[in-house]
Amino acid sequence: NAGVTQTPKFHILKIGQSMTLQCTQDMNHNYMYWYRQDPGMGLKLIYYSVGAGITDKGEVPNGYNVSRSTTEDFPLRLELAAPSQTSVYFCASSYSVPAGRSPLHFGNGTRLTVT
Amino acid sequence: GENVEQHPSTLSVQEGDSAVIKCTYSDSASNYFPWYKQELGKRPQLIIDIRSNVGEKKDQRIAVTLNKTAKHFSLHITETQPEDSAVYFCAASTGGGADGLTFGKGTHLIIQP
Numbered sequence: 001n002a003g004v005t006q007t008p009k010f011h012i013l014k015i016g017q018s019m020t021l022q023c024t025q026d027m028n029h030n031y032m033y034w035y036r037q038d039p040g041m042g043l044k045l046i047y048y049s050v051g052a053g054i055t056d057k058g059e060v061p062n063g064y065n066v067s068r069s070t071t072e073d074f075p076l077r078l079e080l081a082a083p084s085q086t087s088v089y090f091c092a093s094s095y096s097v098p099a100g101r102s103p104l105h106f107g108n109g110t111r112l113t114v115t
Numbered sequence: 116g117e118n119v120e121q122h123p124s125t126l127s128v129q130e131g132d133s134a135v136i137k138c139t140y141s142d143s144a145s146n147y148f149p150w151y152k153q154e155l156g157k158r159p160q161l162i163i164d165i166r167s168n169v170g171e172k173k174d175q176r177i178a179v180t181l182n183k184t185a186k187h188f189s190l191h192i193t194e195t196q197p198e199d200s201a202v203y204f205c206a207a208s209t210g211g212g213a214d215g216l217t218f219g220k221g222t223h224l225i226i227q228p
Contacts, residue, residue, distance in 0.1 A: 040124070042204060042218040043159070090158065103149065104216065106158040 002026050006091050006107035013081045013114045021076040021110050023091030031094045032074040033058075033104070034066065036087040043090065049074055081114045088112070117142040119207050121219025129227050134195055136222045138205035139187040145207040148181060148188045149216070153202045162203075163190070192224075200226045 007022045025032065034046040045058030049068040063085060065077040074093075078085060089110045095102040118141040128134045138148075149164035165172045165179045165188065172179050176195075181188040188207075192199055205219040 040220060042121075042220040044218075045216075103161040103164070104151075104159075106160070108158050 004091055004093055004105050004107035006089075006110050008110060009108065010111045011113070013078070013112060015081060015083065015114060017081050018077070018079050019081070021078070021089055021091075021112070023074045023076065023107060024072050025074075025091075025093045025105070026072065027093060027105065028071060029093035029095060029105070030071070032068065033092045033094075034064070034074070034076045035090045035092065036060065037090060037109075038087050046076065046089075078112075083114050086112060086114045117145060117207055117209070117217040119205060119217050119219040121205050121222055123222060124220065125223045125225070127225040127227055128195055130195055130197065132195055134190075134192045134199070134224055136190045136203055136205070136224070137187060138189070138207070138219050139185075140207040140217075141186070142207070142209060143183075143186065144209045145186075147208040148179070149206050149208075150179060150190050151204045151206065151218075153204065153221075155201070159204060195224075195226050197226050197228065200224060 004025045030051050033048045035043040037043050044060045046064050047066040049055045052068050052071050055066050055068050068074050091107040092104040094104050121138045146167035150162050151159040152162045153159040163174050163177050163179050165181050176193045178191040202221045202223050204221045206216045208216045
């Protein structure tokens with residue numbers, strides 16, 4: 001099992017551009033999540049999904065969109081990138097129970113710089 | 116919503132000494148408390164967790180204690196080693212939904228040789 005795979009690892013984006021961060025998992029987990037991590041601020045939930053075709057907003061969803069067409073894939077779309085979106089983005093998945101009761105499996109992260 | 120406070124933000128200890136990181140939570144309905152370790156440039160990984168029906172849990176050099184009345188929980192690392200140097204995050208959850216985990220801001224643990 002590869003676990004949770006994110007691409008790219010690094011990216012520099014110009015202000016106003018758009019891009020998609022890719023996330024795929026091969027553990028057949030129902031639940032998937034996108035977090036952003038800023039220095040000294042912990043992990044903030046952007047969006048989550050409880051299964052294919054179902055997504056919902058987390059704590060900091062503005063400026064982002066997601067889709068979940070398959071169990072395996074959960075891409076994060078940034079539209080009209082802003083410097084405030086400079087961050088490290090982590091995708092995670094968990095077993096078929098809510099994340100509060102089962103471990104999160106994280107990908108290796110995508111370090112995004114918007115300039 | 117849930118709020119998790121974590122202290123200290125940085126902790127420096129001599130190799131071989133013990134380290135303690137403390138977290139408080141606001142929602143009395145929270146019932147699941149995991150701890151994640153993140154090494155520099157790596158992903159967070161679960162190291163230990165505790166549920167509200169247990170007061171203490173140990174795994175070799177790592178232990179977590181929970182005080183539900185005071186709404187705080189702590190991570191204890193004994194006989195610290197250089198490989199313990201990392202950022203540690205606590206989290207709390209009511210387990211009521213997929214968005215249930217709220218993270219603290221992290222503690223940077225530095226092990227001095």
